[in-house]
Amino acid sequence: MTYLLICLASGVLGALVALRKGSSPPLWFLVSAVIPILGPVAALLYRRETEVALRRCPGCGTPTRIYDALCMNCGTELSYPEELEIIEPTAAVRVRARL
Ligand SMILES: [Zn+2]
Numbered sequence: 001m002t003y004l005l006i007c008l009a010s011g012v013l014g015a016l017v018a019l020r021k022g023s024s025p026p027l028w029f030l031v032s033a034v035i036p037i038l039g040p041v042a043a044l045l046y047r048r049e050t051e052v053a054l055r056r057c058p059g060c061g062t063p064t065r066i067y068d069a070l071c072m073n074c075g076t077e078l079s080y081p082e083e084l085e086i087i088e089p090t091a092a093v094r095v096r097a098r099l
Contacts, residue, residue, distance in 0.1 A: 002034075002089065005035050006035050006037075007033045007034075008033065010032045010033060010035075010036035010037055010039055010040055011030070011032045011033030011039070012029065012032075013028040013032060013040040014028040014029055014030035014031060014032025014033070014039045014040040014043045015028050015032065015039055015040075017043040017044050021043070023043065023045070023046060028040075028043045031043070044065075052065050052066070052067075053066045053079075053087075054087050054088075055065065055075065055087060056087055057071040057078065058075065058078075059071055059074045059075075059076030060073050060074040060076065062074070063087065064078065066080070075091055082097050
């Protein structure tokens with residue numbers, strides 16, 4: 001019985017963390033309830049791909065991830081971007097970058 005309560009509390013905690021980080025709360029509830037304590041920790045450490053910094057392709061202007069070596073749109077080879085090339089991953093930019 002106590003174990004079930006721990007699982008439930010852990011699940012709720014994982015879901016709350018997921019909600020704050022913009023991940024899927026039902027998914028993280030499940031993960032956190034099945035793996036108590038480690039689940040919420042995983043939710044905390046889980047990094048969404050959309051949090052990755054973006055830069056604009058100098059060839060076509062499409063937002064790409066800063067660690068991409070090639071533009072997925074036009075095939076331009078990308079070197080590591082200068083500080084001023086890095087752009088904020090806003091929602092509109094993410095849609096264009098298909099993240
Ligand atoms: Zn491009």
